[in-house]
Amino acid sequence: MQIAIVTGASSGIGKEFVRQLSYCYPWLDEIWVIARREENLKQLQKRIDAKLRILPLDLRKDSSFFTIQKLLKTEKPHVKVLVNAAGFGKIGKVSECTTNTIQGMITLNCTALTKMTTLCLPYCGKRSHVIQIASAAAFVPQPGLAVYAATKSYVLSLSRALRREVKQEGITVTTVCPGPVDTEFFQKAGGSLSFAKKVCMAKADQVVHKAILDAAGGKELSVYGIPMNAVYVLCRIIPHRVLLAVMNLIL
Numbered sequence: 001m002q003i004a005i006v007t008g009a010s011s012g013i014g015k016e017f018v019r020q021l022s023y024c025y026p027w028l029d030e031i032w033v034i035a036r037r038e039e040n041l042k043q044l045q046k047r048i049d050a051k052l053r054i055l056p057l058d059l060r061k062d063s064s065f066f067t068i069q070k071l072l073k074t075e076k077p078h079v080k081v082l083v084n085a086a087g088f089g090k091i092g093k094v095s096e097c098t099t100n101t102i103q104g105m106i107t108l109n110c111t112a113l114t115k116m117t118t119l120c121l122p123y124c125g126k127r128s129h130v131i132q133i134a135s136a137a138a139f140v141p142q143p144g145l146a147v148y149a150a151t152k153s154y155v156l157s158l159s160r161a162l163r164r165e166v167k168q169e170g171i172t173v174t175t176v177c178p179g180p181v182d183t184e185f186f187q188k189a190g191g192s193l194s195f196a197k198k199v200c201m202a203k204a205d206q207v208v209h210k211a212i213l214d215a216a217g218g219k220e221l222s223v224y225g226i227p228m229n230a231v232y233v234l235c236r237i238i239p240h241r242v243l244l245a246v247m248n249l250i251l
C-alpha cells in the first residue's frame, strides 16, 4: 500500500496538502489524515476522490503515537509523502504566555513533528518525500512570537540535518517556510496582525502548490513569494540585531 500522511489536515495548509496530493499523486492508495477535529476530516473526504484514513488524534498526547505506530506496524505501508503541518502559535510577549501555551507549542511544533518523522522514516524509501512545515519565522528571532519562532527554527535545523542523513536512502526532506498565510492560524494566535503581515499574506493553495513542486524537485527549502524570498536573503546578510530593530518598528 502506497500512502501519504498529513498532520494538521483538518484546516489551512494541511487540508490544502490533502486536496492537492489527491490529484498530484492519484496512484496513492490512501491518504492518512491526522487532526483532532474528526468532523472536518470527514467533510474533507466528501470533497476529494482519494481514499482518506481518518485518524482523529491529538498529537500532544503520547497515546496518539502508540496508535500511529501500531497502525504502521499492522499495515506496513510505503510512506511516499509525509507532511508535518500540525502546529500553532500564540502572539504576545513570552511573559504574557501561560506555561501551558508555551509547553503546547513546543510539544506540538517540535516534539510531535520529530516523533511523526522518526515513526514514519522506516516506512519511507526511494523517492519518498518528507515535507516539514516550518515558517519564515524560522529565519530570525521574532519578538511577540518568540516561542513560536524558536520552535520553527528547531524544525528548520532538524530538517536540514535530517535531509543529509536520509539522502542515501533516496528520501528527500523539504522544509517549507511560508510568511503569513490566510488560514485559521491568526484567529487562534490572538493579538493583532501588523500592516506588514497583512500586505504579505499568501493563499494556502499557492504555498502548497509550490511546496509540492519543490518537494518533487528534491529542494531543501520551499519559500513562497517575492517578499519572503527577500526576507530569506536579508536574514542571511544583515546582522540579526539590525533586523530585530527594524522588526520592532514594522511587526
Ligand SMILES: NC(=O)C1=CN([C@@H]2O[C@H](COP(=O)(O)OP(=O)(O)OC[C@H]3O[C@@H](n4cnc5c(N)ncnc54)[C@H](OP(=O)(O)O)[C@@H]3O)[C@@H](O)[C@H]2O)C=CC1
Residues within 6 Å of the ligand: 007, 008, 009, 010, 011, 012, 013, 014, 034, 035, 036, 037, 038, 040, 057, 058, 059, 060, 084, 085, 086, 087, 088, 089, 108, 133, 134, 135, 136, 177, 178, 179, 180, 181, 182, 183, 184, 185, 186, 188
Ligand atoms: N498561517 C500562517 O501564516 C503560517 C502557518 N505556518 C505553519 O503551518 C502549519 C499549519 O498551520 P495553518 O494551516 O496556517 O493553521 P490552521 O490553524 O488552519 O491549522 C493547524 C492544523 O494543526 C492541527 N492541530 C492543532 N493542534 C493539534 C493537535 N494537538 N493535534 C493534532 N493536530 C493539531 C489543527 O487541527 P485540529 O484543531 O483539528 O486538531 C489544524 O489542522 C503550522 O505548523 C503553522 O505553524 C507557517 C507559516 C505561516
Ligand SMILES: CC(=O)[C@H](N)C(=O)O
Residues within 6 Å of the ligand: 089, 134, 135, 136, 137, 178, 179, 180, 181, 185, 197
Ligand atoms: C505565522 C507564521 O509562521 C508567519 N510566518 C509569521 O511570521 O507571521
